[in-house]
Amino acid sequence: MNAWWMPLGFGIAASLATVLGGVLALRMAGRLTLLLAIAAGVVLGVAFFDLLPESLEFGERSYSHRAVLTCAALGFTGYLLLTRLLASARRSTGWQVHLGPASLTLHSFLDGLAMGLAFQIAPEIGGVVAVAVLTHDVADGMNTVSLALAASHQRTALRWLVANGLAPITGVVAGLLIRLEAWVLAPLMAVFGGVFLYIGACELVPRSLARDGRLRTTLGVLAGVALMLVMTAIAEPGG
Numbered sequence: 001m002n003a004w005w006m007p008l009g010f011g012i013a014a015s016l017a018t019v020l021g022g023v024l025a026l027r028m029a030g031r032l033t034l035l036l037a038i039a040a041g042v043v044l045g046v047a048f049f050d051l052l053p054e055s056l057e058f059g060e061r062s063y064s065h066r067a068v069l070t071c072a073a074l075g076f077t078g079y080l081l082l083t084r085l086l087a088s089a090r091r092s093t094g095w096q097v098h099l100g101p102a103s104l105t106l107h108s109f110l111d112g113l114a115m116g117l118a119f120q121i122a123p124e125i126g127g128v129v130a131v132a133v134l135t136h137d138v139a140d141g142m143n144t145v146s147l148a149l150a151a152s153h154q155r156t157a158l159r160w161l162v163a164n165g166l167a168p169i170t171g172v173v174a175g176l177l178i179r180l181e182a183w184v185l186a187p188l189m190a191v192f193g194g195v196f197l198y199i200g201a202c203e204l205v206p207r208s209l210a211r212d213g214r215l216r217t218t219l220g221v222l223a224g225v226a227l228m229l230v231m232t233a234i235a236e237p238g239g
Contacts, residue, residue: 004176007119010130011112011172014137015165018108021141022161026154033211034220039146040204041224042139043196048225049232051107051193054114059186071187075194079103080202100147100203101160103195108140108167110188115168116175117185133168139228140164147199 028035052072059068083099111133119126144164148157208217 006123007116007126007130007172007176008169010115010126010134011169014108014112014115014130014133014168014172017134017137018141018144018168019161019165021138021143022145022157022164023141024138025142025145025149026157026161033208033217035142035146036204036208036211037217037220038224038227039139039143040200040208041221041226042228043143043200043204043224044221045225045228045232046107046139047193047196047200049228051189051196055186055189055193058189059183062183063186068186068190071190072194072197075191076198077194078191079195079198098156098160100199101144101157101164103192103199104140104144104147105160105164105167107192107196108137108164109171109174110185110192111137111140112168112171112173113175114171114185116172116177117179118175120176120179137168139231147204 025035052069055068055071056065079099115126115130115133118130141161141164144160145157148160205221208220211217
């Protein structure tokens, strides 16, 4: 049990960082358009600089790059198909509201799971993964609230923030209790990379530009992408 205190501590920190990001987003609800633009860039940055590179790295011993990127394509097209099917159903609106926040919450759980698994391998590796997770958990909380507010009301956003806040520490505990090989984790991360590409490029960017087509909205998207580029670079070993 003594070996658990460090990963659990990082898991609690990750959960608190997620909640902090969500609280900031709630306080900035009046600036939703700019927040959506930045969130779009961050979601795209998470896909390009975090999920896809890590899925390629985790799966390099079991999969070709083409196979991993095929999983990403399946995530993108599968999410597209799901949203279109729900949109065509009469009572699908209530479900559509939850798709984006649910994807982000599952991503936070996978982050925690990766952290727990990394600490099983070695404390040094776990520390590196933990830093990588912490660098974007504030953004995860902001994105969860932004997506929920864009499609629904504050109560829904608050509920998803609580769920996303619990996800990292839950993932850490699961990662410490079970053994999940890289050959399973790699395609999962690739699928979520594809989902995030869809959420960012096909939902958040068009939504923010429809609200405000001025240059500052585009700059907000670019700022979000640049932020994740910097944060993931810092989180890299030796970065």
